[in-house]
Amino acid sequence: MKLASLPQGRDGRLIVVSDDLAWYADADHIVPTLQGLLDEWDRYFPLVEALSIELAHEAIPRKRFHEREACAPLPRAYQWVDGSAYVNHVELVRKARGAELPDSFWTDPLMYQGGSDDLRGGREPLVLADEAWGCDFEAEIVVVTGDVPQGATAEQALRHIRLVGLVNDVSLRNLIPSELGKGFGFVQSKPASHLSPVFVTPGALGDAWQGGKLARTLCVDLNGKPFGRIEAGEECTFDFGVLIAHLAKTRKLGAGSIVGSGTVSNRGADGSPGKPVADGGRGYACIAEQRMVEAIAAGEAATPFLKWGDSLRIEMRDAKGKSIFGAIEQSVVKG
Amino acid sequence: MKLASLPQGRDGRLIVVSDDLAWYADADHIVPTLQGLLDEWDRYFPLVEALSIELAHEAIPRKRFHEREACAPLPRAYQWVDGSAYVNHVELVRKARGAELPDSFWTDPLMYQGGSDDLRGGREPLVLADEAWGCDFEAEIVVVTGDVPQGATAEQALRHIRLVGLVNDVSLRNLIPSELGKGFGFVQSKPASHLSPVFVTPGALGDAWQGGKLARTLCVDLNGKPFGRIEAGEECTFDFGVLIAHLAKTRKLGAGSIVGSGTVSNRGADGSPGKPVADGGRGYACIAEQRMVEAIAAGEAATPFLKWGDSLRIEMRDAKGKSIFGAIEQSVVKG
Numbered sequence: 248m249k250l251a252s253l254p255q256g257r258d259g260r261l262i263v264v265s266d267d268l269a270w271y272a273d274a275d276h277i278v279p280t281l282q283g284l285l286d287e288w289d290r291y292f293p294l295v296e297a298l299s300i301e302l303a304h305e306a307i308p309r310k311r312f313h314e315r316e317a318c319a320p321l322p323r324a325y326q327w328v329d330g331s332a333y334v335n336h337v338e339l340v341r342k343a344r345g346a347e348l349p350d351s352f353w354t355d356p357l358m359y360q361g362g363s364d365d366l367r368g369g370r371e372p373l374v375l376a377d378e379a380w381g382c383d384f385e386a387e388i389v390v391v392t393g394d395v396p397q398g399a400t401a402e403q404a405l406r407h408i409r410l411v412g413l414v415n416d417v418s419l420r421n422l423i424p425s426e427l428g429k430g431f432g433f434v435q436s437k438p439a440s441h442l443s444p445v446f447v448t449p450g451a452l453g454d455a456w457q458g459g460k461l462a463r464t465l466c467v468d469l470n471g472k473p474f475g476r477i478e479a480g481e482e483c484t485f486d487f488g489v490l491i492a493h494l495a496k497t498r499k500l501g502a503g504s505i506v507g508s509g510t511v512s513n514r515g516a517d518g519s520p521g522k523p524v525a526d527g528g529r530g531y532a533c534i535a536e537q538r539m540v541e542a543i544a545a546g547e548a549a550t551p552f553l554k555w556g557d558s559l560r561i562e563m564r565d566a567k568g569k570s571i572f573g574a575i576e577q578s579v580v581k582g
Numbered sequence: 583m584k585l586a587s588l589p590q591g592r593d594g595r596l597i598v599v600s601d602d603l604a605w606y607a608d609a610d611h612i613v614p615t616l617q618g619l620l621d622e623w624d625r626y627f628p629l630v631e632a633l634s635i636e637l638a639h640e641a642i643p644r645k646r647f648h649e650r651e652a653c654a655p656l657p658r659a660y661q662w663v664d665g666s667a668y669v670n671h672v673e674l675v676r677k678a679r680g681a682e683l684p685d686s687f688w689t690d691p692l693m694y695q696g697g698s699d700d701l702r703g704g705r706e707p708l709v710l711a712d713e714a715w716g717c718d719f720e721a722e723i724v725v726v727t728g729d730v731p732q733g734a735t736a737e738q739a740l741r742h743i744r745l746v747g748l749v750n751d752v753s754l755r756n757l758i759p760s761e762l763g764k765g766f767g768f769v770q771s772k773p774a775s776h777l778s779p780v781f782v783t784p785g786a787l788g789d790a791w792q793g794g795k796l797a798r799t800l801c802v803d804l805n806g807k808p809f810g811r812i813e814a815g816e817e818c819t820f821d822f823g824v825l826i827a828h829l830a831k832t833r834k835l836g837a838g839s840i841v842g843s844g845t846v847s848n849r850g851a852d853g854s855p856g857k858p859v860a861d862g863g864r865g866y867a868c869i870a871e872q873r874m875v876e877a878i879a880a881g882e883a884a885t886p887f888l889k890w891g892d893s894l895r896i897e898m899r900d901a902k903g904k905s906i907f908g909a910i911e912q913s914v915v916k917g
Contacts, residue, residue: 257621257836257837286592323660323836324660325658325659325660325698325699326697326698326699328697328769346765349764352764355764357764357765357766358766358769359695359766359767359769360694360695360696360697360767360768360769361695362661362663362695362833363660363661363698364660364661364835364836364838364839365833365834365835365836376732376733376832380832397711398711419832422832427765427766429684429687429690429692430681430692430762430765430767431692431693431694431762431767431768432694432695432765432766432767432768433695433766433767434663434693434694434695434828434829435828435829435831435832436832438832438833439833439834493769493770494769494770496770497711497715497754497757497770497771497773498697498700498773498774499700499774500699500700501592501658501699501700502592503699504699
């Protein structure tokens with residue numbers, strides 16, 4: 248089943264979307280919002296799923312779905328925590344800051360608590376007040392949980408995943424070093440994130456969903472050119488079960504918690520940090536990694552961080568080439 | 583005006599509470615929840631305030647208010663960010679970890695993004711799975727904001743403060759060093775926080791609310807004995823306007839964002855880290871500070887972190903000795 252929200256009030260209104268993202272049916276007569284569905288999943292899921300099946304069978308009136316009309320599936324959430332499942336990314340961005348990668352990062356997930364009061368749609372512009380902040384995108388997988396009890400194991404945690412989607416976890420690279428230097432994580436350096444237009448139940452992902460990993464290619468384009476074609480199912484050191492269990496060690500998680508994979512990242516076939524797409528590699532899901540690879544190869548980074556007017560596209564396609572979650576497609580605007 | 587929530591569903595139901603905390607009137611016929619009031623403050627505030635005045639005049643049916651029956655005013659929130667306004671606290675806990683205090687900490691607020699999906703009531707037990715985690719309380723002031731635009735100045739930010747309250751920001755001290763060592767802030771080491779039974783509008787605080795600081799004594803008792811009698815209006819380096827403006831530099835804040843002061847802390851009259859209450863000082867609002875002072879004086883800390891069966895009380899009284907927010911009064915239980 249695929250779900251989205253159309254703009255209404257602070258939380259949007261729930262719709263079910265057809266598998267090909269071409270059609271939708273209103274679901275807000277069953278439960279007004281996606282958060283409401285997550286709050287009472289066992290009660291409403293069967294009803295919303297039945298609606299979704301009727302939509303697929305064209306048994307009910309249907310309307311044209313346009314990704315550009317959707318807001319974030321959850322325009323605000325009670326929790327957003329981001330992991331670092333792709334250790335290659337962590338290694339590269341730390342190298343850029345002159346920091347070593349501790350061995351423990353391969354066994355003990357690195358996670359941070361992010362702001363969730365303002366989550367934006369995949370087609371909303373990326374609003375940037377100051378280019379000097381060094382704005383970067385980070386293309387990631389996210390899951391949305393139901394209630395997760397404290398102390399859940401990784402295996403148990405997997406069963407609490409309700410939905411899967413994509414996120415652009417925007418980072419202000421030039422604000423990060425001094426903020427991380429203070430030791431308490433990100434506050435100013437992580438502005439609002441943008442979510443994919445559509446979130447999908449794990450069951451509807453078929454073979455692509457493999458034990459808490461999403462085995463499809465994450466496609467990132469910058470200014471109309473391929474920037475990353477990264478295999479999200481490869482080199483994913485921590486599956487979502489492990490990330491959720493890490494988070495739930497000392498506290499329970501409320502329904503609607505969003506957990507991120509961290510920036511998806513692959514090494515090169517030779518074990519190196521890989522190559523840009525333009526050089527025949529798989530490329531990257533954030534600018535910082537490409538800049539680091541450039542600095543290693545040529546002594547200095549060449550690709551600038553995002554500027555006003557830049558455009559960005561983040562998408563994942565199924566085996567038939569159809570968009571799974573819709574595209575995060577946005578331009579960077581001053582504001 | 584004083585507001586609280588009684589248990590109902592995931593978000594409680596809104597009530598107005600009399601100034602002396604003895605009586606309440608249901609407000610959920612006006613707007614069901616405190617979050618709902620914060621979402622549409624301009625629309626509902628005049629109606630809820632009118633109800634509060636009728637309650638004060640005994641012009642409507644009133645019911646007995648018992649702090650123990652209230653849940654957290656906001657049982658979950660879209661944002662919880664904690665500051666470190668009392669730099670004496672930061673200096674002491676860093677000393678305990680063997681870390682120096684950078685000079686910038688006196689001018690650049692230290693803040694962290696916390697979990698807000700599970701906020702507990704002031705009379706709910708403090709549930710602790712493992713005493714070896716080194717559980718500590720941190721008694722703090724919090725404010726709840728309305729919508730705050732990105733780039734708000736400190737002065738503008740003050741006008742967006744809707745409510746003031748207290749929090750026990752529970753910390754697991756023995757998990758903090760390794761987690762902060764990873765550089766991304768707190769995840770496992772900050773379990774659910776507990777909020778005071780009642781939140782109060784700044785206007786109802788009278789002279790105690792002074793330019794974004796709360797000038798009253800924060801009273802902390804541990805196992806029935808005074809542990810801290812700290813002046814929250816003194817040595818507060820960053821008022822709430824400064825903390826909110828820091829947070830809003832790169833992003834807007836959604837209505838219902840909770841911002842904390844960090845652990846309230848005073849130096850001694852001689853500029854030293856102060857003395858425990860038992861030694862004639864003002865004491866502390868967390869165990870870690872007292873342990874550090876003990877370690878400096880005697881070579882090792884004597885006060886243990888919280889154990890199952892310990893009891894805790896955090897309260898603030900007005901000039902007439904009446905409790906302003908009700909008391910956070912809880913015992914530590916295994917679970």
